[in-house]
Amino acid sequence: MTLDPGAGASQAPAQETSGKLHHSIGRFEPELGGALEDVTLAYETWGEMSGGADNVVLLTHALTGDSHAAGGPCREHRRGGWWDPMVGPGRPVDTEKFFVVCSNVLGGCSGSTGPASVDPETGEPYGMRFPVVTIRDMVRAQKRLLDDLGVARLALVIGGSIGGQQALEWAVEFPGFAEKAAPVAATGALGPQGIGMSEIGRRAIMADPDWRKGDYYGTGKSPEEGLAIARMAGMMTYQSAPGQWERFGRRPAGRPALYEGLGGRFEIESYLHYQGHDLVGRFDANSYLYLSRAMDLYDVANGYDSQEEALARVCADLLFVGITSDWLFPANEVRGTAEKAGRAGARARYAEIDTLSGHDAFLKDWPELEEAVTPFITRT
Amino acid sequence: MTLDPGAGASQAPAQETSGKLHHSIGRFEPELGGALEDVTLAYETWGEMSGGADNVVLLTHALTGDSHAAGGPCREHRRGGWWDPMVGPGRPVDTEKFFVVCSNVLGGCSGSTGPASVDPETGEPYGMRFPVVTIRDMVRAQKRLLDDLGVARLALVIGGSIGGQQALEWAVEFPGFAEKAAPVAATGALGPQGIGMSEIGRRAIMADPDWRKGDYYGTGKSPEEGLAIARMAGMMTYQSAPGQWERFGRRPAGRPALYEGLGGRFEIESYLHYQGHDLVGRFDANSYLYLSRAMDLYDVANGYDSQEEALARVCADLLFVGITSDWLFPANEVRGTAEKAGRAGARARYAEIDTLSGHDAFLKDWPELEEAVTPFITRT
Numbered sequence: 175m176t177l178d179p180g181a182g183a184s185q186a187p188a189q190e191t192s193g194k195l196h197h198s199i200g201r202f203e204p205e206l207g208g209a210l211e212d213v214t215l216a217y218e219t220w221g222e223m224s225g226g227a228d229n230v231v232l233l234t235h236a237l238t239g240d241s242h243a244a245g246g247p248c249r250e251h252r253r254g255g256w257w258d259p260m261v262g263p264g265r266p267v268d269t270e271k272f273f274v275v276c277s278n279v280l281g282g283c284s285g286s287t288g289p290a291s292v293d294p295e296t297g298e299p300y301g302m303r304f305p306v307v308t309i310r311d312m313v314r315a316q317k318r319l320l321d322d323l324g325v326a327r328l329a330l331v332i333g334g335s336i337g338g339q340q341a342l343e344w345a346v347e348f349p350g351f352a353e354k355a356a357p358v359a360a361t362g363a364l365g366p367q368g369i370g371m372s373e374i375g376r377r378a379i380m381a382d383p384d385w386r387k388g389d390y391y392g393t394g395k396s397p398e399e400g401l402a403i404a405r406m407a408g409m410m411t412y413q414s415a416p417g418q419w420e421r422f423g424r425r426p427a428g429r430p431a432l433y434e435g436l437g438g439r440f441e442i443e444s445y446l447h448y449q450g451h452d453l454v455g456r457f458d459a460n461s462y463l464y465l466s467r468a469m470d471l472y473d474v475a476n477g478y479d480s481q482e483e484a485l486a487r488v489c490a491d492l493l494f495v496g497i498t499s500d501w502l503f504p505a506n507e508v509r510g511t512a513e514k515a516g517r518a519g520a521r522a523r524y525a526e527i528d529t530l531s532g533h534d535a536f537l538k539d540w541p542e543l544e545e546a547v548t549p550f551i552t553r554t
Numbered sequence: 555m556t557l558d559p560g561a562g563a564s565q566a567p568a569q570e571t572s573g574k575l576h577h578s579i580g581r582f583e584p585e586l587g588g589a590l591e592d593v594t595l596a597y598e599t600w601g602e603m604s605g606g607a608d609n610v611v612l613l614t615h616a617l618t619g620d621s622h623a624a625g626g627p628c629r630e631h632r633r634g635g636w637w638d639p640m641v642g643p644g645r646p647v648d649t650e651k652f653f654v655v656c657s658n659v660l661g662g663c664s665g666s667t668g669p670a671s672v673d674p675e676t677g678e679p680y681g682m683r684f685p686v687v688t689i690r691d692m693v694r695a696q697k698r699l700l701d702d703l704g705v706a707r708l709a710l711v712i713g714g715s716i717g718g719q720q721a722l723e724w725a726v727e728f729p730g731f732a733e734k735a736a737p738v739a740a741t742g743a744l745g746p747q748g749i750g751m752s753e754i755g756r757r758a759i760m761a762d763p764d765w766r767k768g769d770y771y772g773t774g775k776s777p778e779e780g781l782a783i784a785r786m787a788g789m790m791t792y793q794s795a796p797g798q799w800e801r802f803g804r805r806p807a808g809r810p811a812l813y814e815g816l817g818g819r820f821e822i823e824s825y826l827h828y829q830g831h832d833l834v835g836r837f838d839a840n841s842y843l844y845l846s847r848a849m850d851l852y853d854v855a856n857g858y859d860s861q862e863e864a865l866a867r868v869c870a871d872l873l874f875v876g877i878t879s880d881w882l883f884p885a886n887e888v889r890g891t892a893e894k895a896g897r898a899g900a901r902a903r904y905a906e907i908d909t910l911s912g913h914d915a916f917l918k919d920w921p922e923l924e925e926a927v928t929p930f931i932t933r934t
């Protein structure tokens with residue numbers, strides 16, 4: 175499997191099917207140590223920047239997302255942009271009004287520098303020699319991209335899941351930069367159940383003999399089974415028990431399962447098999463290790479004495495959006511983070527989406543999502 | 555790894571450290587097909603059978619349990635019996651009053667015939683040629699053991715998780731046999747989230763190259779990594795999110811983790827690593843596949859037009875025990891099954907244990923468990 179090594183802007187075509195661009199932000203030093211000599215971020219934009227550069231919205235993507243937030247299906251993105259119903263002319267993130275930017279995160283595998291990228295010092299892919307990157311590193315890298323694009327201020331930063339962690343970290347790390355920040359389905363720190371589920375996925379990847387301690391690039395193989403299992407574990411955390419009862423129940427599989435079952439196959443199983451193998455074709459296993467780890471490690475308090483101290487830095491208007499059936503970032507914890515921010519002096523609102531869709535609601539419950547975020551986005 | 559092949563009673567010593575006995579129930583035909591020529595069940599007993607054989611209690615164990623329900627730590631069971639605080643003189647299952655029997659389930663790996671046992675027709679371990687076994691098969695096999703022991707009637711059958719499924723199935727399959735049946739932390743059928751978590755574990759086992767399609771016996775290896783990951787996934791379903799916050803939080807690991815972390819290790823991770831590898835030394839991976847599958851497949855309605863029709867057969871007094879923070883068998887679903895049984899005409903009670911311990915409460919919250927079940931056990 176050949177993965178986009180995150181080519182520098184000078185080597186990459188300026189425009190691909192999706193409109194993806196690449197930009198080098200140069201040397202980058204992750205906060206937990208190590209250094210990356212030449213970091214490239216892949217990004218896409220929609221709309222036009224205003225003369226005063228005061229209409230910029232940054233979208234921050236989730237674990238297996240990428241820069242393609244908006245747009246219909248294309249060759250590279252057969253399902254279209256991951257937030258397409260939310261972004262476009264007349265949509266909540268109105269591209270007739272806003273200049274919208276979305277970049278693939280540092281450590282990702284969709285054009286930005288990550289473990290699959292070639293280390294210029296060795297000429298070989300980084301693999302597990304890639305340094306640990308954090309949500310703060312992702313945000314700092316995005317800041318360098320925005321600086322280079324001439325963006326002096328963000329009207330809004332918004333995203334869900336680890337995109338929500340990034341939105342929150344933006345408000346803490348660069349307090350004067352974003353006017354509004356909306357963490358969706360994200361809290362100040364992931365709980366142990368979420369960390370445990372992440373770790374099950376990482377163990378599955380690392381136990382796959384094709385992982386080869388991360389040095390599988392160029393072998394013609396990759397830890398497909400391990401990554402598929404990691405994805406299955408992830409999918410469990412993205413959905414709710416009552417939602418799965420409604421959607422799958424105990425119905426027998428309506429499509430072929432990966433392998434013969436022991437006494438038959440349930441629909442939930444063939445669904446998980448399908449989701450697992452679908453990710454294999456479009457995602458790098460090492461990136462999965464690093465990005466899931468960034469999710470686990472994130473605590474808004476990191477580098478401060480407490481979450482309160484960190485949140486007291488915030489100048490942006492905050493909107494936290496919780497999802498009632500979310501068990502990765504439970505709604506009561508999202509609300510708790512909003513309340514903590516409020517107590518710390520931030521202007522923090524909380525909106526809740528009442529749904530059985532679980533964590534994934536921020537990628538599918540469009541009317542409810544629109545209702546939750548539009549008043550915040552349009553408010554002046 | 556050498557596993558007890560489930561030797562017949564004639565070959566096995568009558569008494570082992572734990573007091574384990576073996577009994578052949580002969581040829582057995584599982585309900586979904588296939589045949590086992592000579593099935594052995596390992597079992598243990600406590601107390602004395604009364605002259606009228608009317609004081610017999612059957613304990614049914616959970617997924618990775620065995621016949622050693624009671625007793626202190628011994629060579630084979632360094633933690634002692636899995637329900638020891640509940641079983642003994644003066645305890646809720648009072649061995650001065652009751653003759654208590656617990657057998658390792660059909661398909662298990664602690665002395666009863668299972669995938670690791672030698673197929674007498676080939677002289678080789680069954681591996682995946684072992685037929686699919688169901689909760690009903692386990693119960694039918696237990697019935698043959700009890701018949702051979704001269705038990706004409708059960709005063710009580712009680713167990714948790716898949717032990718609870720067995721207790722319920724006893725009441726449905728042999729309506730006149732048990733006076734009381736107490737399914738603890740079990741419902742009429744597992745939901746899709748539970749099935750999904752089971753399947754993640756099975757995929758991890760089957761993806762392990764040492765699994766060799768189940769034929770790893772005698773190779774000097776077994777799918778240790780896969781079984782450990784399966785156990786980790788299982789452990790997640792046995793605990794609750796708030797319970798894990800309380801017990802582990804986001805604390806760094808206090809003991810060595812299995813491998814170097816990406817940016818450190820959380821306590822929940824080293825706990826999962828430890829639990830995973832602890833199971834490897836005492837459990838057969840193929841048995842894990844078969845028994846987890848039996849849990850998934852169980853629906854009290856199997857073979858009937860509906861759960862109601864099945865439950866209408868019940869003559870036993872039923873006590874369902876739900877655990878408030880259980881997400882494998884959620885309390886509201888346990889209560890729902892109890893209510894359904896009541897509507898079907900059964901004498902069904904429901905008791906609830908309010909705890910953060912999750913599903914595992916039936917193996918650790920002793921005072922609460924005792925309070926929930928003792929009135930039912932002692933009631934005449």
